[in-house]
Amino acid sequence: MSDKTDTPRIYVACLVAYNAGILHGKWIDADQELDDLWKELREMLAASPIEDAEEWAIHDFEGFGSHRLSEHEGIEDVHKLAEFIGEHGELGAELISHFCGDLEEAGQALENHMGCHKSLADYAEELTTNCMEVPQNLAFYIDYEAMGRDMELSGDVFTIETAFEEVHIFLNH
Secondary structure, three states: OOOOHOOOOEEEEEEHHHHOOOOOOEEEEOOHHHHHHHHHHHHHHHHHHOOOOOOOOEEEEOOOOOOOOOOOOOOOHHHHHHHHHHHHHHHHHHEEEEEEOOHHHHHHHHHHHHHHHHHHHHHHHHHHHHHOOOOOOHHHHHHHHHHHHHHHHOOOOOEEEEEEEEEEEOOOO
C-alpha cells in the first residue's frame, strides 16, 4: 500500500492503565511482520505507567474498510487480515467485510471476480453482447437493469461497490 493512511493499523491500549483511568497505548501498523507486531505490542505494555502490565485490547483501528475488528481480536488474525488487504487493497477489505472476516471465502470470491463495471446493468449488457449479437432493431427493448437485478436477486452474482460507478461483480458458486 503506497499511502500510509490506507495501511491497516490498530490502536492497542494497556488495559491495566485504562482501568486505572490512564490512557496508554500505541498505533501499530498491522501489515508488518507478525513478530514485529508482537514486539511493538510488548514494548507498549513495557512502557505502561502501571507495572507488570500484561493485558491489552484493540481500542481503535483504520484501514480495514467497512470490516469491524473486535476489541479482543487476536493479533495473528489482525495480521492475516492486514496481509490480505495489503495484497488486494480496498476490494480485499470490502470482501473481508462481506464475508464477516472469513479470509477463505473472501479469497475464493476473488477467483470468481468478473471485473469492475459502472453498474450491474453494464455487466449484464457486456455479458449479453459477448454471448450473442443483438439485432439493432431489438437493442432498445432489452432492459439490462432488470437483467442485472435478476442476476443478483437469483443469487447468481453479488456485488461490492468500492466507489461511485465502481461495482465489482462476483459469481456465486
